[in-house]
Amino acid sequence: MPEARVIPLRQDGGRPRPRPAPRRASRPGIGSLTERTAAARGVDGDGGHSEEAMDAVAPTTGGELAALPAPKGPTELEARVAAVGEFLQRRLTGRYAVDDFGFDRDLTENVVMPLLRPLYDTWFRVETIGTENVPTSGGALLVANHSGTLPLDALMTTVATHDDLPVPRYLRMLAADLVFGLPGVGAAARKAGHTLACNADAEALLSAGELVGVWPEGFKGIGKDFADRYKLQRFGRGGFVSAALRTGVPIIPCSIVGAEEIYPKIADLGPIARLLGVPYFPITPTWPLLGPLGLVPLPSKWYIEFGEPIPTDSYDPSAADDPMLVFNLTDQVRENIQQTLYRLLAGRRNAFLG
Amino acid sequence: MPEAPSVVLVTGVSRFLGGHLAARLAADPSIERVLGVDTTPPSREMRRRMGRAEFVRVDIRNPLIGKVISTAKVDTVVHASLSGNPGQSGGRSMMMEMNVIGTMQLLAACQRSDTVRRLVVKSTSAVYGASKRDPATFTETTEPKAIPPGGYAKDAVEIEGYVRSFSRRRPDIPVTTLRFVNLIGPRIDTSFVRYFSLPVVPVVLGYDARVQLLHEEDAVAVLERAAAQDLPGVFNVGGAGVLMLSQAIRRAGRFPLPIPQPAVPLVGRFTRRARLVDFSPEQMRLLNFGRVVDTTKLRTEFGFTPRWTTVQAFDDFVAGRGLRPWIDPSRLGQAQDAAVAVARALPTGS
Structure with a gap:
């Protein structure tokens, strides 16, 4: 059956900032702004829109291209216009593949990631530590601390596993049912x-060998008061540990520093939250005081550290039914993340400058 | 012991699935007699297709069905008449009557019979419901998070309940329950098919459901296999892979029309009045959350792999119906070529 050909808009390169990861060393690719503008302009229109988008952003990338030896055949710009055109054609004719979970790789690669990247690179200046601890292939369960009122930490982690690992991986996160009930x-x-x-x-x-991300603190973690920052909450009921035990995949503790400061929640309006059917309604220094402006996250400096994997394949799959073992492993993961958080915090001088 | 069927009774033969199954069984020389039952006679074309299969006009809600089974010494009953299309079944309450009361009567007749030794029931994956709290794929043992509130899905849940109590009372009769996903294809007529044939397709604003489909031919083949062998149990039946609702609409060359959630029932009423599409509220929920079933058991235990994937089945439907896309794909290609040409002409390019 002919399937949609996924043609990456970005070649191997990605961002202007130099990174130790080998895959971005080869050639400077397309700036994220370029794609975002192109994608945003073109998505609702026909192919004709893309050329204006390209026109508008061409000067910004011109300097970068001038440094390269003159390419033969189609120029970078033409290739880019063609790639955007191909993308739009695929979207308009429905020629792309989704898996059983609804994962749309084409859209994630060409729209979602480019939208998140400026926030990741420029706004939060995320630094990743211990990327070698994430296996390059096979199933693994990434367990992280949750904070920041809105789940930006989760979104930034998806960018981290995609951009900063030696081999890009898509983080498949497990989210609350609240998320799937919200339109859009x-x-x-x-x-x-x-x-x-x-x-x-x-x-x-x-x-299926995917990298799965879980935030076991849930709403207790993401919705905690600013005064309780970096204090891990209860790690759910250990369901994530039993899933890892049943499938024998390693657990990778992941500690995120910086997300606590993006929306400092100083109070909670319970009645309004109940009215809206959400777990909490935060009051931050800027929200709802400044209206929509209050939704702009504070530009804290972030660190994402991937800890050493905790193997679970030495246990029998039936160990998942031993609550004591599950509790112990849960505690071990929780302790690991809490200690890493303290260590990272001790090394940080300022929440915004790092 | 597994025995080949000799006298088969098929319900719902005036509709696509029952009719085509009767035709396929009639073409098998090892089967002695094929009896087709329905309240309305099948169309002429269908009757021709059914060949030597006999049509008995009898309402399965009537005890007469027991007489048919005993006099013809039916050994295999395929209950394929479960319908989710009220337009074809004479309204909603009539559909429920036919579905639930008809099944009860048929099961009662089977329970009395000493010749019946195999029962196949067509059910639907709608029994799983559709909600935000459901896992991505349903296995046969998944408990529905939200019991379907009414309509077709509730009928199916009740029917499965009666089928379960039937197998408790007659453990000697192997029962195969097949939970079909939405059927599609060039010839079948369902609410879903009509929905995708609309010139502008209403969707729920902010939701994009995952849709799993089964080709009509595969559906007939599954029923035929279940009728021919003892394969007791409950099986999900669906094509491999999924399509997003928006993607399916694009593949059909249609335009989606997003409708805010509160206005959805209103639009539903309109399309029903206008005799375009009749979706029950439970089917509308499908448009919000979608439904995907795990077909591992079908492939391993039942031993059937659908020939068409979801995408292939949908494309066959689009091609077979001759749906003309609103946007010509070749025009898109031309637009792209034009864009590339403009880029080449730009002085800033290199």
């Missing part, structure tokens, strides 16, 4: 490859 958000989450936090889905993804 739920559909976008499915397309970006995320699914409902339940054992069936976690095990299905892990056995």
